[in-house]
Amino acid sequence: MKDETKCLHAGYHPKNAEPRVVPIVQSTTYVYDSTDDVAAVFDDPMKSLIYSRFGNPTVMAVEDKIAELEGGVGALCTSSGQAAVLLAILNICNAGDSFISTPQIYGGSTNLFSFTLKRLGIECIYLDQDATDEEILRAFKPNTKAVFGETLANPALTVLDIERFASIAHMRNVPLIVDNTFATPILCKPFEFGADIVIHSTSKYMDGHAVQIGGVIVDSGKFDWTKGCFPGLTEPDESYHGISYTETYGNKAYIIKARMQLMRDFGVYPAAHSAFLLNLGLETMAVRMKQYCENAMKVARYLKDVEKVEKVIYPGLNSDANHTLAQKYLKGCSGVITFIIRGGRTNAVRFMDALELASNEVHVADIRTCVLHPASETHRQLNDEQLAAAGIDAGMVRISVGLENVTDILADLEKAFAKIRCAEVFLQ
Incomplete structure (x- = not known):
């Protein structure tokens, strides 16, 4: 039997020992050996950590866990579920664009879609979940960039026909974004039914104890952004020295753009301690x-x-x-x-x-x-x-x-x- 008391002595490092819980890295910044090292990371933030406004080891460990639970290629935690919804849309919609949503969604999302995004020049086209395929297809405009729905609607508790809406979205070369908050990946994995992006208010069942506000965006990595009209993902990003996300990051283009561009500018990233508490909830x-x-x-x-x-x-x-x-x-x-x-x-x-x-x-x-x-x-x-x-x-x-x-x-x-x-x- 391992002598547990030895682990308390400074300098004792048993082979392959790992912490039982995700450690809290309570730091805003990270130290590099040279100016060139820092410059290289500012050219491509995915090479290493820069600043805890959009990347922290504790939070990233939880992001990896949620991505694996949902079966995605990557995840980005946010400071609230509302922030996750906002970034998920803004990552592909610009002023002059539109997206389709069912009206059976959380009231906060309705306010965001109907008023705040409208003021930003982004139109939400509401279509009932019971609308026919033909009615939904007719509602698409040349500028429509996504379809949005909730697995289990809050509070109407309607169930989204994920396969049907995914099929319709893909006919128009746009992604299906699904809010999976009430179901969690324990009860439903939307990617298995054709969804492309999943979001959660992690404040709900993932946390489970009402101790911290948070959200997360998960990327399936399955949507081909080059087949639709998504210049923000396919064309050079001048704010990062002309990087094309699809060319540089392949099937992780969407989630990396959300981190490098939107999280950099909006800064709605959770604190390390919040991620630590969220991880405890995920374990049960x-x-x-x-x-x-x-x-x-x-x-x-x-x-x-x-x-x-x-x-x-x-x-x-x-x-x-x-x-x-x-x-x-x-x-x-x-x-x-x-x-x-x-x-x-x-x-x-x-x-x-x-x-x-x-x-x-x-x-x-x-x-x-x-x-x-x-x-x-x-x-x-x-x-x-x-x-x-x-x-x-x-x-x-x-x-x-x-x-x-x-x-x-x-x-x-x-x-x-x-x-x-x-x-x-x-x-x-």
């Missing part, structure tokens, strides 16, 4: 996802029998409209359930305020059960028409089922529903 993600799915299925079945619930949306249920797609693409439907309470906004708010174990918070995919009312919280910037397009009813509640004992979760829900009934009797 497979076990946690299994339990989230099991608990959520029991809660969904319970909700189906509650008189005050008008509708339960959970693709794991046989009765759900997306159940067939879920069986095709998912190995579980995560811990997130949406349901519509009879009585609309008033009863939904009353129900949530009566909960004790579940927290009313603007977060999801935590180890703790939490609830949210999208119409008055995350999606409050949307008008009634946009809410309907996103599949959000005024009485809709999103519950993120946690890892508590499911009996306790169900008891909390039962007490909250009882408060709705008592209030209605009182009002009568």
Whole structure:
């Protein structure tokens, strides 16, 4: 048996010893032996580390792990999921370009696409996931550069038909970008179904403990950028001495351009300590996802029998409209359930305020059960028409089922529903 105490003595270096956890490299900069060495790295930042604004050993170790989990050739961590969405689009879209997205996406992404990117001269063309192939193809313009969707939509919980949308995108020589946050690579690997770029809000299930904000972009390395109209990837980049990303970096062109160009200029890179915490979450993600799915299925079945619930949306249920797609693409439907309470906004708010174990918070995919009312919280910037397009009813509640004992979760829900009934009797 190895003498563990020897490892504590300075100068003791057992052969092949490695740290059990990813070490935190808490440094902003890196030292070189000569001016020529530094100059060479500024000519091509992929040769070595320059500055922790867009490259840090701790973060890069986590990037490699996520890329391997998704089956990609490379990954780039960002300071938030929203930053990951932004860079994923800006990496291929310029002012005057457009991209297609389903409306069944996270409210923050809707705001980004509909307002901020619009002000930058980039148009988002919304098409429902149920649109026919012909309708989607007709929506393409000569300047359309990508198709975007979410594996499991937040909070509508529709399931993206990844193969179909990938096929349509590839007919027009553009990539399919998929937000895989709710599914994680444990439940779905979009690259296996034809997706080209995957993004995540790592603040959700990857982290799992609500301790740090982050995002990530993963490149499949399978899309041929030379076949479409992507001059930013194929033509010389004057900000890096005329490098052509496709010629120099081959199938890693997209993810390297995102790092060398966009991360350099926007600087939305996470801190080393944030990556350290994210890595701890990744190490338990497979076990946690299994339990989230099991608990959520029991809660969904319970909700189906509650008189005050008008509708339960959970693709794991046989009765759900997306159940067939879920069986095709998912190995579980995560811990997130949406349901519509009879009585609309008033009863939904009353129900949530009566909960004790579940927290009313603007977060999801935590180890703790939490609830949210999208119409008055995350999606409050949307008008009634946009809410309907996103599949959000005024009485809709999103519950993120946690890892508590499911009996306790169900008891909390039962007490909250009882408060709705008592209030209605009182009002009568």
